Structures are given as C-alpha cells and as structure tokens.
Amino acid sequence: MFKVNKKLKMSTMIKKLKMSTMIKNIKELMMKKITLMILSLLSLSAFGVNAIETKGKTVLVNVPGMVCQMCVQGMKKNFSSVVADSETDVIVDLDKKTVKVTFNTDVTEELIKEKVNDAGYNAETLTWLEAKK
Amino acid sequence: MKNIIRFITLSFFLTSFSLIAHPVIYKGGWVYQGSFMPMMNKMRVGYSMNSRFALVANSNWFQQLGDYRDYSLGVNTLLKRWLSQDAQGNLYAGVHAGQYRDNASEGSVINPFFMADWESRDHYTVFQSKGYLYDNKSVYDYTLRYGFAPFRAGMKDLQTWFILQAYYFEEQSREVLVTPMIRFFYRNVLWEAGYSTKGQSYLTLMIHY
Structure with missing residues (x-):
C-alpha cells in the first residue's frame, strides 16, 4: 500500500513537473512571438513602409x-x-x-x-x- | 535624320580636347566623352556604380608634350553635393593609373584630378585640375569655365549654352588659352564647338545612358 502510494505520488509529481515545464515553454514561445511582432511593426513604421497597394498609383x-x-x-x-x-x-x-x-x-x-x-x-x-x- | 546625327556624333567622338562634365552621374549610368583640339585630345568612358562612385577609362594626347599619350583606368568620386531648391554645388575627385608613352620614354603614369562646380538652370561655373605624374615629372592642367543659357528649353527640346573657357597647361604653353564656345544638349547627347583666341578649333561630344 505504502509502495503504491509512493508510486502514485511520484507519478503525480512527474506529471506536475511536465505540465509546468510545458506551460513554461508555451509562455516563452508566446513571448518570443509577441516580441517578434512588435519588432516587425516597429521596423515597418521606422522605414516608412506604406502598407497600401501602389500598383497603378x-x-x-x-x-x-x-x-x-x-x-x-x-x-x-x-x-x-x-x-x-x-x-x-x-x-x-x-x-x-x-x-x-x-x-x-x-x-x-x-x-x-x-x-x-x-x-x-x-x-x-x-x-x-x-x-x- | 537619325543616321545623320549618329554619323556626326561618331565622327566628333574620334577627336577631343578638354573634358568637362560630371565625373560621376547616376547609378547605372554610362558616359562616353571626347574633346578635341588640333594638338590635344582627351577621351573617357565611365560607369557610375552608384551616385557617388564611377569607374573610368581615359586616354589623353598632347602633341606639344613630346607627343605624350596615355591610357589609364581609375575611380572618380563625388565628395560632396550641396542642393538648394534651384541650384547644386559639387566637389569631385579621382585618381587614375595607367601607361604613357612619349618621344623620350614610356612607363606608368598616375593622374589625380579634382573638380568643383556650381550650376543652376541658367548659369554654371566649373573649375578642374588634372595631374600627370610620370617619369619623375608632375605636371598639371587647369580649366575654368563659365556658362549661361540664353533661354530655358523643354526636356525634349534642344538646349543651348554659351560658355567661356580658360585653360592653362604650363607644359604646353605659358599662356592661358581662352575659348568661347557654344554647347547643345539634346536628350542624352551633348556637343560643344568653339574657337580659341589662338585660332584653335575645339569640339566635344558626350553621350550618356
């Protein structure tokens, strides 16, 4: 019984660890994407890119x-x-x-x-x- | 008519004297230029890699300098351009290196050059100096010009300028050679014709693409 409980506790801990690692990874990925988006927008505005179509204008x-x-x-x-x-x-x-x-x-x-x-x-x-x- | 113009253009291109024009033009631009007088000629082919640097190939001939002739390659650069609404001022410099030959010797030659100009749609003035460093000699020629346009022509019309040029090259003559001339400019072709106060004819042709 004690062994089963110990195994259960271990597996739960492992699951929790995996979950927290996964959440941490997702957060990091989200932050990277947000940062890239902000940088792109900044660089586009810095270079004065006109987002409208110019063909024919x-x-x-x-x-x-x-x-x-x-x-x-x-x-x-x-x-x-x-x-x-x-x-x-x-x-x-x-x-x-x-x-x-x-x-x-x-x-x-x-x-x-x-x-x-x-x-x-x-x-x-x-x-x-x-x-x- | 086009063939006649081409024929005249080509025949003028074979002889030349004092090259005064933009040493660097616009990115991707080609210039073919020649100036002719009875005892001197100068020819140039240039390619502007951008609006600041041009690669050039030159040829000069001076009959009274022991029948001196040189062929050289080099780089011209636009050092500085000042732009106002109706005028521009420019400083150019360049250095070319190649081979020379005259009646007494032959070998390598270096040609440093400097030019300053200011121009508007109605007036222009330019000063140029070019050196010939060879065989332990350093000789320089100097050119000063003033020109004015009697009227403004449209872009597709023939443009006319009256120019007065003063040229000094100590090795050729200890006098300043003054040449009044007329310049025509049509689209991408320029030609000048004049007659100096010493009785020497003068022709220049320039084509740019």
Missing part, C-alpha cells in the same frame, strides 16, 4: 536641386524597373523640382526615396495623387 516627389537634362535621365533610368514606360510614367519638372511617377507594381516609400538617392538627389516630400477616373 501615382506619387509626386519634391526633389530640390534638379537643374539639368542628366537629372531627368537619372530619374527615368532609376525608376524604370517599377514603371511600365519610363518615358510616359516618369515625368520630371525641372521648374517645379518634382518627379511624378506612376507605378506598375507595389513599392514602399522607402524604395521611392532610395531610387531618388540613386539618381543623386534627396526626396523632400512624397504626395500620393488621386487616380484619374
């Missing part, structure tokens, strides 16, 4: 300092991978210092700024334009 970028034909060439070349036709979908206005781009794919605002940098300039502001109906 047009952005107007202010780019100070553009003064010559080569500036135009640089913008068209660097945006060529995200537009259907760089001649018609990348419009540079040297008087207003703006670049108007109509995308044929989804892009982030960070990518837009990067492409302006690749052309040798800095994007001051980005304004999404309403699509013409």
